[in-house]
Amino acid sequence: xxxxxxxxxxxxxxxxxxxxxxxxxxxxxxxxxxxxxxxxxxxxxxxxxxxxxxxxxxxxxxxxxxxxxxxxxxxxxxxxxxxxxxxxxxxxxxxxxxxxxxxxxxxxxxxxxxxxxxxxxxxxxxxxxxxxxxxxxxxxxxxxxxxxxxxxxxxxxxxxxxxxxxxxxxxxxxxxxxxxxxxxxxxxxxxxxxxxxxxxxxxxxxxxxxxxxxxxxxxxxxxxxxxxxxxxxxxxxxxxxxxxxxxxxxxxxxxxxxxxxxxxxxxxxxxxxxxxxxxxxxxxxxxxxxxxxxxxxxxxxxxxxxxxxxxxxxxxxxxxxxxxxxxxxxxxxxxxxxxxxxxxxxxxxxxxxxxxxxxxxxxxxxxxxxxxxxxxxxxxxxxxxxxxxxxxxxxxxxxxxxxxxxxxxxxxxxxxxxxxxxxxxxxxxxxxxxxxxxxxxxxxxxxxxxxxxxxxxxxxxxxxxxxxxxxxxxxxxxxxxxxxxxxxxxxxxxxxxxxxxxxxxxxxxxxxxxxxxxxxxxxxxxxxxxxxxxxxxxxxxxxxxxxxxxxxxxxxx
Amino acid sequence: xxxxxxxxxxxxxxxxxxxxxxxxxxxxxxxxxxxxxxxxxxxxxxxxxxxxxxxxxxxxxxxxxxxxxxxxxxxxxxxxxxxxxxxxxxxxxxxxxxxxxxxxxxxxxxxxxxxxxxxxxxxxxxxxxxxxxxxxxxxxxxxxxxxxxxxxxxxxxxxxxxxxxxxxxxxxxxxxxxxxxxxxxxxxxxxxxxxxxxxxxxxxxxxxxxxxxxxxxxxxxxxxxxxxxxxxxxxxxxxxxxxxxxxxxxxxxxxxxxxxxxxxxxxxxxxxxxxxxxxxxxxxxxxxxxxxxxxxxxxxxxxxxxxxxxxxxxx
Numbered sequence: 001x002x003x004x005x006x007x008x009x010x011x012x013x014x015x016x017x018x019x020x021x022x023x024x025x026x027x028x029x030x031x032x033x034x035x036x037x038x039x040x041x042x043x044x045x046x047x048x049x050x051x052x053x054x055x056x057x058x059x060x061x062x063x064x065x066x067x068x069x070x071x072x073x074x075x076x077x078x079x080x081x082x083x084x085x086x087x088x089x090x091x092x093x094x095x096x097x098x099x100x101x102x103x104x105x106x107x108x109x110x111x112x113x114x115x116x117x118x119x120x121x122x123x124x125x126x127x128x129x130x131x132x133x134x135x136x137x138x139x140x141x142x143x144x145x146x147x148x149x150x151x152x153x154x155x156x157x158x159x160x161x162x163x164x165x166x167x168x169x170x171x172x173x174x175x176x177x178x179x180x181x182x183x184x185x186x187x188x189x190x191x192x193x194x195x196x197x198x199x200x201x202x203x204x205x206x207x208x209x210x211x212x213x214x215x216x217x218x219x220x221x222x223x224x225x226x227x228x229x230x231x232x233x234x235x236x237x238x239x240x241x242x243x244x245x246x247x248x249x250x251x252x253x254x255x256x257x258x259x260x261x262x263x264x265x266x267x268x269x270x271x272x273x274x275x276x277x278x279x280x281x282x283x284x285x286x287x288x289x290x291x292x293x294x295x296x297x298x299x300x301x302x303x304x305x306x307x308x309x310x311x312x313x314x315x316x317x318x319x320x321x322x323x324x325x326x327x328x329x330x331x332x333x334x335x336x337x338x339x340x341x342x343x344x345x346x347x348x349x350x351x352x353x354x355x356x357x358x359x360x361x362x363x364x365x366x367x368x369x370x371x372x373x374x375x376x377x378x379x380x381x382x383x384x385x386x387x388x389x390x391x392x393x394x395x396x397x398x399x400x401x402x403x404x405x406x407x408x409x410x411x412x413x414x415x416x417x418x419x420x421x422x423x424x425x426x427x428x429x430x431x432x433x434x435x436x437x438x439x440x441x442x443x444x445x446x447x448x449x450x451x452x453x454x455x456x457x458x459x460x461x462x463x464x465x466x467x468x469x470x471x472x473x474x475x476x477x478x479x480x481x482x483x484x485x486x487x488x489x490x491x492x493x494x495x496x497x498x499x500x501x502x503x504x505x506x507x508x509x510x511x512x513x514x515x516x517x518x519x520x521x522x523x524x525x526x527x528x529x530x531x532x533x534x535x536x537x538x539x540x541x542x543x544x545x546x547x548x549x550x551x552x553x554x555x556x557x
Numbered sequence: 558x559x560x561x562x563x564x565x566x567x568x569x570x571x572x573x574x575x576x577x578x579x580x581x582x583x584x585x586x587x588x589x590x591x592x593x594x595x596x597x598x599x600x601x602x603x604x605x606x607x608x609x610x611x612x613x614x615x616x617x618x619x620x621x622x623x624x625x626x627x628x629x630x631x632x633x634x635x636x637x638x639x640x641x642x643x644x645x646x647x648x649x650x651x652x653x654x655x656x657x658x659x660x661x662x663x664x665x666x667x668x669x670x671x672x673x674x675x676x677x678x679x680x681x682x683x684x685x686x687x688x689x690x691x692x693x694x695x696x697x698x699x700x701x702x703x704x705x706x707x708x709x710x711x712x713x714x715x716x717x718x719x720x721x722x723x724x725x726x727x728x729x730x731x732x733x734x735x736x737x738x739x740x741x742x743x744x745x746x747x748x749x750x751x752x753x754x755x756x757x758x759x760x761x762x763x764x765x766x767x768x769x770x771x772x773x774x775x776x777x778x779x780x781x782x783x784x785x786x787x788x789x790x791x792x793x794x795x796x797x798x799x800x801x802x803x804x805x806x807x808x809x810x811x812x813x814x815x816x817x818x819x820x821x822x823x824x825x826x827x828x829x830x831x832x833x834x835x836x837x838x839x840x841x842x843x844x845x846x847x848x849x850x851x852x853x854x855x856x857x858x859x860x861x862x863x864x865x866x867x868x869x870x871x872x
Binding site: 009010019020022023026027028097100101102104105106107108109110111112279280281282368369372373376377380381553 | 567569571572573574609610611612613615616631632634635639641643645646647648649650654658659661662663664707
């Protein structure tokens, strides 16, 4: 049948006319509730503003320095409002719509999926944006009185807004997959906390890229101009030895690199939401995009880490030495990294690679229900195979590709680190690349095979019993008695999460480890790797027969 | 001939191993009230969800108002409206705000034009007085009426209503029936599902019966009754004369059984086609039995549906 004349939908860029934005402006900015929230915000902002100024006014005579004092407390308050409350509201708001059932009305609204994403992105946390604006007069006054260079302020707030958008998008994604609004709120705000408390610690252990999902890099660069000048000048001196954002051979200003990093992640989130608005039951990411995202993450991890190896800036002890070196050990004249740092950094790199591989495998692996539907559709259309990129198609080739990419990235990281001038006496075992590939392959394919052949619930159970319980038991054993440490190592080794950690110890050195542990780790690692490989082959054969069964089932129309 | 409002070809919906809709094909003409009848689990709601672009089927082709819903979902959404079963409303909006938001999504002009249309729709469903109340304060029946108002807002060409009468009092049901028939008279196509079958029979120009994902019959109410009725036809003869004479004449005739006399009316079951039925009437008249009426009493919808539902349980 011939289609009729196409009607023009509302352009997504006309955000001010977006009906979803206007709907939430109406419901979330009612005078009574907004008034209370505004009053509270102004009171808290005013309290910090005056408290900070008045407590320092006696000690600091210069009005410019006094003017700068409230800036950081206000920035923290703004972060709590936009990052914490705003993200929670974005997640809980979308879950509430699904919970009430009204989300179907919005699905039917004749708007483009992108316009819907933007409507929710700016609509759900609209009150938090207004509350943020309410703090601006205090910040503006402090910037004016403190004579803070506008360039730094603009850089900081550009990154601040980009981070808020990224976190709100993350909240929307979390809200679109979670059922309970309270859990959605808590999870998404917890995620922001995780970003600001845990991720920066991981960034200190070689994963420099992770700090660019926060505002820390730009804040560190700008903060000397946000504090009283005598302190700021000292910090400025320190800042001159903080390198710019390095990406392979390129140097970027911190704010530019942060904006690029967060912008690409935001784009990935928008894509997930766009797909969900287009088709409610489709995967968050397509197979090709997920593999591309994995490759991009690897590239970013390597691109930020490799240039910092030779200078030593990648090592956690370097930062400590700079700040407190003489205080910790006045006898040491020249800093050099310890072997354990390389072990830990290689282990953490592998762990993060495995975690991101699992995350993406979880997203792109089809459940049985989806496979049956896909097969039936393919057969109806006269195809003998599923389209490779369809949601119903197996994720195995893509997981394999990601495992190769991950192993390559991990090996490059490890080899460059060990072959740097800091470790002349160390080298990686010949089998290291194969072992790294095996860890990721067994972990990734095992997960994919489980998800595709038995579904998410059974996979969850297997993860609890095989991935969490052994580690918990191992920890209890390890702390209960020194004699049972070796047993604890063996027990925890069942869990694939421990494989990259054990592997990093095996690949180079066990220096610093207790004797029992040093002996148990390699044995446990190789044993469980072998067992993992056999199990993965078995799971893949189970998957093959499960898919054959599904394919045959779909023949019975 | 005008373009069909909805065309469904080989539609299938699966939930894992469960087949909710099994290869149904259906054409719904424009400007009619069309009923979708079937017991629980028949596949009505799944069919509606596919029609309204809320769900992707396993396979099948669906055209709504000339738009392929998989290629031109946005265009199809513009010309149709959907009222789900147990229609939900948001808890944080007032009645007029809820309708104004949906009017806005359909780009129905500036605030004043939207307000006028919102008020008009609220009057149609008798909720104008409550326009400033919160949606969450409405009773079940009022909520149904509000969502009906929402579906009417953008003057859709096609309305898809899943159990719209549930929760409504008899008066509201009657008003809704009249409103839907008026919409159809104005050229809109109304597709409605309901368990209140007598109401559907009164309201719908044509309908289809679904059971366990299969399409059992479709057509006008009479056609569906015939298609799903038993092989025996329920016939009755009304006579000016002695009904006992008619009874004794009919007794022992080929295909006649289960005779019942009720005053001047003699009811019986007849196993035979239309030609045999016509022949029987001619013979009755030729025998001088003073026949003043000869009628076929078709199976009622309730009877058909009860039989279909019973069949499911026996399976």
